[in-house]
Amino acid sequence: MGSAPTADPRVVVIVAFPGVLGLDVVGPLEVFAMANRFGARPAYATSVVSMTGGMLTASSGLVIGTEPAGTIAGPVDTLMVAGGYSTRQAADDLDLVRWLAGTALSARRVTSVCSGALLLARAGLLDGRRATTHWSVCDTLASHFPSVRVETSRVYVRDGDVWTSGGVTAGIDLALALVENDHGPALAMAAAREMVVFVHRPSEFPQISAQLAVRRPLREPLRDLLALIAEHPDADLSVPALAHRCAMSVRTFSRVFHRETGTTPAAFVQASRLQTAQRLIKASEATFEDIARTCGFGTVETMYRTFQRVLGTTPGQLRGQPRGGSEPVIERRRNP
Known part of the structure; x- marks a missing residue:
C-alpha cells in the first residue's frame, strides 16, 4: 500500500458486486456517517463502487446504487471490499481483481469485510500477511491462498496497513476500529453508543459468542x-x-x-x-x-x-x- 497523504476529507471506497451482503456495505457506511455526525475531522467521504456502476442487488434483495470503479479519481484513504455468498464469482472477474491491485497501491489502507478477504487474496494483497474472514470460509482462504496466515477466531485482524474482519456484523467492529485509529477512542465510543452496538468488540474477541456456540434451547x-x-x-x-x-x-x-x-x-x-x-x-x-x-x-x-x-x-x-x-x-x- 502506498503512503499517499491523508485526503481531506478521508475518501472511503467500498467495493460491492451483485449478490453482496447488504450489511457488509451498509454497516460500515453507517459507522463512518455517525463518526461525521460526532465531529470527525477530517470527515469521511464515502462511496460505493462496482465495476460497471449503476444499481446492483444484494443477496437480501436490497438494491444498492454504485459508481463505476473506474471513475474514482484522486487519492483513496480507505479501500474496503465487502463480502457475500457470490464472492467467489466476483473473484473470477479479472478486471475487478486488477482494479483492486492497482487502487491498493496508492491507498493509505486496504480493508475487507467478511469473505471480501478472498478478493484481497486473489489480488495478491494478503500475501505473507495475517488475516481473517467469515468463520465459514477460513478454511477456503487458507487452502486456496497458503501464503496467507489465517487467524480463524478473530473479529478483525490488522497487519500493517491491511485490515480484515470476520463475517457480516464484524464489519461494524472493523469500521469502529478504523474510526478509533483515526480519531481516538472517545469518538468511536460515541458512534457505537449512538448505533446501540451491544459492545464494541476488540480485535481479539471471538467471532462466535458463547451463547451462539451452543444449541438454542427449546424450553x-x-x-x-x-x-x-x-x-x-x-x-x-x-x-x-x-x-x-x-x-x-x-x-x-x-x-x-x-x-x-x-x-x-x-x-x-x-x-x-x-x-x-x-x-x-x-x-x-x-x-x-x-x-x-x-x-x-x-x-x-x-x-x-x-x-x-x-x-x-x-x-x-x-x-x-x-x-x-x-x-x-x-x-x-x-x-x-
Missing part, C-alpha cells in the same frame, strides 16, 4: 437462563442455584441442559465468564481485581488459573499482547 426457561448468565456473570451461577431458578432438581436440570444445549451448565458458565473477562481486559482499564469480581471468578488467582487452563494464557498476557485471542471454549462432556 423458554433455559433460554432465559442463558441470557441471565451472559448479563450477570457475578451472580450465583452454581448448578444448584441454576436448577432452582428452573424449578428442577439438580440431576434433572443437568440432564435437560446438556440435552438442549450440547454442553454442561458449568462449562457454559465458564465460557461466558471467560468471554466477558476477555472483553473487559482488552476494552477497559478496570483492575484485574474488579474484573475477577465482576465476572464471577471471585479472586484474581481463580481467574488466572482458569485463563491458563482453558485459554493457555494469562490476563496479564492478554492485556499486554494485542495480537492474542481465542475462541470461546465450551467443553462438550457426556452427561453423567
Whole structure:
C-alpha cells in the first residue's frame, strides 16, 4: 500500500458486486456517517463502487446504487471490499481483481469485510500477511491462498496497513476500529453508543459468542437462563442455584441442559465468564481485581488459573499482547 497523504476529507471506497451482503456495505457506511455526525475531522467521504456502476442487488434483495470503479479519481484513504455468498464469482472477474491491485497501491489502507478477504487474496494483497474472514470460509482462504496466515477466531485482524474482519456484523467492529485509529477512542465510543452496538468488540474477541456456540434451547426457561448468565456473570451461577431458578432438581436440570444445549451448565458458565473477562481486559482499564469480581471468578488467582487452563494464557498476557485471542471454549462432556 502506498503512503499517499491523508485526503481531506478521508475518501472511503467500498467495493460491492451483485449478490453482496447488504450489511457488509451498509454497516460500515453507517459507522463512518455517525463518526461525521460526532465531529470527525477530517470527515469521511464515502462511496460505493462496482465495476460497471449503476444499481446492483444484494443477496437480501436490497438494491444498492454504485459508481463505476473506474471513475474514482484522486487519492483513496480507505479501500474496503465487502463480502457475500457470490464472492467467489466476483473473484473470477479479472478486471475487478486488477482494479483492486492497482487502487491498493496508492491507498493509505486496504480493508475487507467478511469473505471480501478472498478478493484481497486473489489480488495478491494478503500475501505473507495475517488475516481473517467469515468463520465459514477460513478454511477456503487458507487452502486456496497458503501464503496467507489465517487467524480463524478473530473479529478483525490488522497487519500493517491491511485490515480484515470476520463475517457480516464484524464489519461494524472493523469500521469502529478504523474510526478509533483515526480519531481516538472517545469518538468511536460515541458512534457505537449512538448505533446501540451491544459492545464494541476488540480485535481479539471471538467471532462466535458463547451463547451462539451452543444449541438454542427449546424450553423458554433455559433460554432465559442463558441470557441471565451472559448479563450477570457475578451472580450465583452454581448448578444448584441454576436448577432452582428452573424449578428442577439438580440431576434433572443437568440432564435437560446438556440435552438442549450440547454442553454442561458449568462449562457454559465458564465460557461466558471467560468471554466477558476477555472483553473487559482488552476494552477497559478496570483492575484485574474488579474484573475477577465482576465476572464471577471471585479472586484474581481463580481467574488466572482458569485463563491458563482453558485459554493457555494469562490476563496479564492478554492485556499486554494485542495480537492474542481465542475462541470461546465450551467443553462438550457426556452427561453423567
